[in-house]
Amino acid sequence: MINLLRKEMKLSASVLSYLFIAFGLMFFLPGYPILCGVFFVTLGIFYSFQNSRETNDIIYSILxxxxxxxxxxxxxxxxCFIELCSFALMVAVTILRMTILSESSLYRNNALMNATPFALGMALVIFGLFNFIFIGGFFKTAYKFxxxxxxxxxxxFLTIGIGETLHHFPGLMMLNAFGFEHIILQLGLLxxxxxxxxxMTLLSYRNACERFEKIDL
Incomplete structure (x- = not known):
């Protein structure tokens, strides 16, 4: 498995998958829907699947x-490696915004989602959706994506919209709490x-294995 993973990282992967890890730093941006950075990370992974298809990597692998x-x-x-590398950046940025940058007016006057544990939880939900919908869907045919x-x-983007909207409703402002306010709730949501x-990842993996076994390539 180690050698197969090395093959994925060195031969099958698109360089964009690695470059797009940096979109985790979008959690620094005020006045911008920071969860869009999560989508761009998954877009980078998508390019690796595209590269894999065009180079017949799946056929090579099953041989x-x-x-x-x-x-x-x-x-x-x-x-998951790419996702968690980017997630680590998001965690680091969130900690900085909750501590060293907690008094910055640039962030305190931010009308959109703040970098909080709730935002990190939403990021993981989006990553989970990618694994469940896209990767699981890809292995229905191992070709069409x-x-x-x-x-x-x-x-x-529905999830991003929900995340950006919820804290504007009365009584839900704590979802976008700044710094360590409502930290217990925030950590629970994370x-x-x-x-x-x-x-979602484990369920998708199980389903993908079952589907791929039935495919005659």
């Missing part, structure tokens, strides 16, 4: 003396995001 489910596992591990990516785009990410 190796490995189980078909290992091909699926390698794709998921690579995708246009439809699942379009469905993912719709789901992702925990829910972690749970959603793990469940």
């Amino acid at each position: 190796l003396p490995i189980a078909k489910k290992d091909v699926v596992k390698a794709k998921f591990l690579f995708s 246009g439809k699942p990516f379009i469905i993912y785009i719709i789901a992702a 925990g829910i995001g972690v749970l959603c990410y793990v469940l």
Whole structure:
């Protein structure tokens, strides 16, 4: 599996997947829907799947003396690696905004979503949707990815819209609390995001393995 993962990272991956990790730094931007950075990270992963298809990487992989489910596992591990690298940047930026930059008027006057544990939880939900909708959808055929990516785009931007809208409703302002205000609630919401990410990814992986086993390439 280690060698297969190396193959994914060195041969199959598009360089854009690595470059787009930096979009996690969009959590620094005030007055901008910061969750769009999550979408751009997944767009980078999409380019790796596109590159994989154009180079017949899937066919090459199944010709190796490995189980078909290992091909699926390698794709998921690579995708999760990129997602979590970018998520680590988001966490670092969020901590900076909650501490050192907590008194900055630039952020205190921000009408859009602040970098908070709730925002991190929403980021994980979007990553989970990508794994569930796009990667799971890709392995229905191991070739066609246009439809699942379009469905993912719709789901992702609906989620972004919900995240940006909720804190404007009366009684929900604590969702966008600044600094360490309502930190227990914020951490609870982050925990829910972690749970959603793990469940969607594992469910998608299981379904993808079952589907890929049935495909005759």
